[in-house]
Amino acid sequence: MTAAARRRLRLAAAGLAVAALAHLLTVWALPRLIMTRATAAIAAETGGGVGLPPPADATQRRIVMPSPDLLYATCVIDLRERALRVRADPRPTGYWSIALYASTSDNVHVLDDRAAGGRPVDWILSGPGTPAAVVPAGATPIALPTDRGLLLMRVLAGDDAQRARADAARRTLRCDPVQAPARGTR
Amino acid sequence: MTGRSRLRRAVVAAAWLALAVVLGAASAIAVLRRGALSHEAVGPWRVNLLAGSPQADAYTRARVAIGGLLALRREQTMYYVATADSAGRPLRSRCSYRVAGRPPPARWWSVTAYAEDFFLFDAEGRRFGVNGETAVLAADGRFVFVTGPRPPADAATAWVPTPGDRGLLLTLRVYQPEARLHDAPLSLDPPTIEPQGACR
Numbered sequence: 001m002t003a004a005a006r007r008r009l010r011l012a013a014a015g016l017a018v019a020a021l022a023h024l025l026t027v028w029a030l031p032r033l034i035m036t037r038a039t040a041a042i043a044a045e046t047g048g049g050v051g052l053p054p055p056a057d058a059t060q061r062r063i064v065m066p067s068p069d070l071l072y073a074t075c076v077i078d079l080r081e082r083a084l085r086v087r088a089d090p091r092p093t094g095y096w097s098i099a100l101y102a103s104t105s106d107n108v109h110v111l112d113d114r115a116a117g118g119r120p121v122d123w124i125l126s127g128p129g130t131p132a133a134v135v136p137a138g139a140t141p142i143a144l145p146t147d148r149g150l151l152l153m154r155v156l157a158g159d160d161a162q163r164a165r166a167d168a169a170r171r172t173l174r175c176d177p178v179q180a181p182a183r184g185t186r
Numbered sequence: 187m188t189g190r191s192r193l194r195r196a197v198v199a200a201a202w203l204a205l206a207v208v209l210g211a212a213s214a215i216a217v218l219r220r221g222a223l224s225h226e227a228v229g230p231w232r233v234n235l236l237a238g239s240p241q242a243d244a245y246t247r248a249r250v251a252i253g254g255l256l257a258l259r260r261e262q263t264m265y266y267v268a269t270a271d272s273a274g275r276p277l278r279s280r281c282s283y284r285v286a287g288r289p290p291p292a293r294w295w296s297v298t299a300y301a302e303d304f305f306l307f308d309a310e311g312r313r314f315g316v317n318g319e320t321a322v323l324a325a326d327g328r329f330v331f332v333t334g335p336r337p338p339a340d341a342a343t344a345w346v347p348t349p350g351d352r353g354l355l356l357t358l359r360v361y362q363p364e365a366r367l368h369d370a371p372l373s374l375d376p377p378t379i380e381p382q383g384a385c386r
Contacts, residue, residue, distance in 0.1 A: 108240060
């Protein structure tokens with residue numbers, strides 16, 4: 001084999017390796033990029049507080065492939081500097097759920113009305129980089145695998161009769177940064 | 187070797203590697219868009235058993251992020267998606283389809299029509315689909331509705347308007363499925379999707 005042929009072979013092998021790497025990197029990065037974009041768009045709209053998007057229609061949506069039968073509420077999760085306290089008391093109503101998503105887009109935690117058993121929700125969320133925070137009595141500490149993410153509350157509003165009740169239920173959601181980091185359970 | 191030929195060789199190598207990056211990324215997007223990975227089919231419906239789950243493989247996670255970001259795990263909601271009719275022909279919004287089936291064994295369910303960009307259609311009266319509340323069940327326990335740009339001839343049949351000429355997909359959401367369906371997602375009695383009349 002000539003030196004030129006060896007060079008071409010090396011280049012071809014390097015090209016294949018780079019293409020494979022780019023393929024895998026794209027697959028790995030896409031959900032994170034899409035999640036970052038979605039979270040940033042929601043944060044820009046809500047200013048970091050609770051988002052109460054209007055019912056989805058043909059012209060707008062805040063959630064990809066939104067269900068027209070649900071009303072949503074959102075909180076952007078940023079646990080880099082402070083824990084986040086999540087509270088809700090969505091009762092009485094039908095189906096609801098509060099789901100936590102990591103920055104990888106994984107649904108890492110979910111609670112629904114049946115599992116809640118009529119009790120109000122009171123969580124203290126923390127991530128790998130969150131300074132320790134006091135967990136108030138009665139609150140449940142939840143450790144997320146990433147410091148950033150999104151909370152999505154769904155409340156069933158399958159018909160007009162359920163809509164007002166569902167709207168009232170989602171408006172009970174509160175997401176407050178824990179103001180005074182102190183010693184305690186993370 | 188002259189400096190000029192060395193430079194030329196370096197430029198060719200850099201261009202080749204840049205092309206490799208583009209091809210690698212493009213192949214990933216093509217695979218993810220094709221959606222053949224990590225899905226199982228029941229009738230015209232495809233279901234991804236790991237949607238939303240931290241156990242999802244990288245391809246599943248990426249596909250879900252593209253087409254259904256913020257999906258719930260299977261215990262909470264199962265998502266069956268149809269992009270073709272029962273004979274395997276791609277769904278188009280300009281065509282009319284008769285969708286019929288039995289309510290799945292679950293706490294609640296819905297079937298919603300989306301355009302190919304995953305937006306809802308501009309459906310008058312917010313008739314984006316049917317659900318466990320709005321579906322009218324016949325004596326045999328089955329529901330029927332028609333999608334299409336025009337209402338069905340039989341005014342008693344529920345109509346889900348899909349105006350325009352676009353790709354169409356139907357999503358069957360099964361909320362809190364019963365254990366028998368959760369444990370065996372392909373045991374779903376799949377709603378049929380049959381074209382109605384000529385599709386021009």
